[in-house]
Amino acid sequence: MWHLYQKELLELTRDRRVMMTMILTPLLIMPIIMAISMGVTATVASAKQQETIRYDVRGEFSDYSVVAALNKQQGLSRTTLARGVTPQQALADGQVDLVLEVQGVMPSATWVLHYNGAEVFSRATRLIEKVKADLARQWQVKQLQQQGLDESQQQQWLTPITLEKQSVADERETVGEAVGGFLPYIMLIIALSGAIYPAVDIGAGEKERGTLETLLMLPLTTTEIVLAKIALVSTTAFVTASLMLMSMAGWGAAAAFGLDIDVVKEAMQSFHFHDLILILLSVIPACIMFGSLMMAISFYARSFKEAQTYMGFAFTLPFLPLLLASLPGIEMNFWWAMVPLSNVALAIKELAKGTLEWGYLLLIWANAGFIAWLLTRLTVRWCQREQVLFR
Amino acid sequence: MIKVHRLSKRFRVDKKANVPANRLDGKWFQALSEISFEAQAGEVIGLLGANGAGKTTTLRLLSGILKADSGTVETDLAAIDSDSQGYRRQLGFLSGSKGLYERLTVRENLTFFARSYGLAAEQVRQQIELLTEQLKLEQFLDRKVAELSTGMRQRAAIARALVHDPQLVIFDEPTTGLDIVATEQVLSCIEQQKEAGKTVLFATHHMDEVQLLCDRIVVIHEGRRCFFGSCAEFLEHFQADSLNLALRHCLQHGGAA
Known part of the structure; x- marks a missing residue:
């Protein structure tokens, strides 16, 4: 079995297509895609923040302080x-970015704001909110002064409740929550993509x-033949996922310390080397499941082409459990530790936050091991059936 | 020695399958019906028949990769069913697809197969040396199979089938698509196996090869054996002066044997 595994590995390393998906994608292609999309997003957002918002104001101007405040506000024209x-x-024709309709005067004024809510990065509403808050504050202060209240009394009236936020989450947990939102997706999808081509090649391709x-x-x-092949496909899935994680860590470190980006620097500093190792350990069960599932499909297919078609469908399968794991309020517990792939995604998230209980990792391993065993049995049975073998 | 007794095999087929109606029984295609023959050690047996007659199915049944519906295969090597791994260690099989890994060199292919048959490193080296000399592999031993010509591939595939020095050798149309020189090398290799006392079965469409090498022949027509005996008996039985003519008579009239 070991000779077969070695032979398959040697063969795969000589295949450019495998090298593309296994090495080039995680090390270069994915980081470039991510860097370009992040760069474009940042540029667009920054340009939108610099943009002057064109507006018009309409309504009853018995109180011209509204017009004056809008005129004074930077970024509005x-x-x-x-x-x-x-x-x-006017909005549809692009003549203005917003129109403010003022109805009545304070304290019973209503402002109707017409704007395009679909513009994600637009600061139109934020600027109007600021003008509104400043004006309201000025009016409130004036009213309190007329009541003869001093500055500290005014402060008490204006802010009767002071909210002090004291999060129990440390910096690591906060960063982990953010990173854990996308890391399982990237790691598991890239692992699956690393498993697909080798599985097609050494199953349906060999047939x-x-x-x-x-x-x-x-x-x-x-059984020995099937196990050697599953081991190989699981290895390629794991290597692809590992390279992706290392690549993200490497590029992240380069961005944090080379370009001196504070947010990324904080994120990088809250992770340790052993955290990465633990994340990789939690990915192994998913890789074994991918390996056995892909080989089962590959052996079932009549030809290389048919296997590729099935793989296209198989590639969509992990999205549901991964989506479920990313939903708000879903946290690791016994039942979620039993749901394939969702459990691995939740484990990666918890590991990123530094809050995973070790028992769950063992449960996930046991769960994935059982599923892999079932799929291996199925693959072995298929390989023993003449109808499947000589389809 | 190998003794094949009343071997039958049928396959389930789907509606679209392009199979002769006379061999269909509902959803089942009768690939082989009660084929019997035997081969002694040091004997070369040729399997003849038209395309689709059942030659490859017969050879696959003898390789153990397919299971017969009825009938038996007896050998003095190991039991094909109860000791299938022991049987496979004594079997060298060359299929039409060659069975070589294209991204590996010939040496790597031979090493992998030899190690899988349990040969030690030194034995592997010796066997590769021997086969390189016998089959003239030295020029392309360290080249990837994907880069080789048809003739080179076939010689490499034969070396692959013989790398563990099997007692029972099965070749499925070993000279198809080869030029004269490559064909001669392959035939010479089969002769060497015979001289070494091994049992050789090979399927072919070339009567000159049959004339040259085979001690006895089995003719299969539409899944049934229509002749088993020596070439001389075959010619005499069909009152023909050439094997080609005798085979044509045999296939036309269904033969008798």
Whole structure:
């Protein structure tokens, strides 16, 4: 069995397509995609923050302080619309970015804000909120002064409750919550992508090329042959996921310390080497499951092409458990530790936060081991069936 | 020695399968019906028949990769069913697909198969040396199989089938697609196996090879044996002056044996 594993490994390392998915994707392609998307997002957001918001204000101006406050606010520039133009038309035509309709005066004023809510990075509402808060504050202070209250009394009236936030989550947990939101997705999907091509090649591919027939004539049991192949596919999945994690750590460190980005620096400093090792350990059960599932599918397929079609479907399977694990309020417990892949995703999240209880890791290993055993039995049975073997 | 007795095999087929209607029984295709023959040590047996006659199925049944529905295979090597691993250690099988890994060199292929058959490192080295000399592999021993010509591949595939020095050698159309020189090398290799006292079964469409090498022949037609005997008996039985003509008569009239 060991000779077979070694042979398969040697063969795969000589395949450029495997090297692409296993090494180049996690080390270079994924980081480049992530860097480009983050760079573009940052540039767009920054440009939107610099942009001057064109507005018009309408309504009853018995109190001209509203107009004055809007004029004074940096980042806002008034564009007076023609009388017959409705706010909706003006926004649709791009004449302005917002129209403010003022109805009544304080303390019973209503402002109607017309704007395009679909613009994610727009600061239009934020600027109007600021103007509104400043004006309201000025009015409140004026009213309190008229009541003869001094500054400290005014403060008590204006802020009757002071909220002091004291989170029990340390910095690691906070960072872990954020990182744990996307890390399982990336790690498990990349692991699966690392398993697919080798599985197709050494299962359906060997069947198509006729080498599987020769292999089955060796003095090895079918179980040994299947196990060697599952071990190999699990290895490629694990290597791909490991390289992805190392690549993220490496590129993260480069961005944090090379470009001196504080947020990334804080995130990097809250992780230790042993955290990465533990995350990798928690990925192993998923890799074994991927290996056995992919080999079962690959052996079942008639040809390389048919296997690729099945793999396309199989690639979508992990999305549901991963999505479930990422939903708000879903946390690791006994039942979630029994749900394949969701359990691994939750474990990675908890490990990133530094809050995983060790018993769960053992449960996940046991659970994945059982599923892998079932799939291995299925694959062995398929390999023993002439109908599947010579389809 | 190998003794095949009333071997039958049928396959389940789907509706779209392109199979002759006379061999269909509902959803079942009768691939082989009660085939019997035997081969002694040091004997070369040729399997003849048209495409789809059942030659490859017969050889696959003898390799143990397919299980017969009925009938028996007896050998003096190991029991094909109860000691399948022991049997496989004594079997060298060359299928039509060659069974070589294209991204590995010939040496790596041979080493992998030899180690899988349990040969020690020194034995592996000796066997590769021996086969390299017998099959003239030295020029491409360290080249990847993907880079080899058809003839080179076939010689490498034969070396792969013989690397563990098996007692029972089964070749499925070993000279198909080869040029004259490569064909001669393959035939010479089969002769060497015979001289070494091994039992050789090979399927072929080339009557000159049969004439040259085979002690006895088995002719299979539509899954049934239609002749088993020596070439001289075959010619006499069908009153023909060439094996080609005799085979044509045999396949036309269903034969008798």
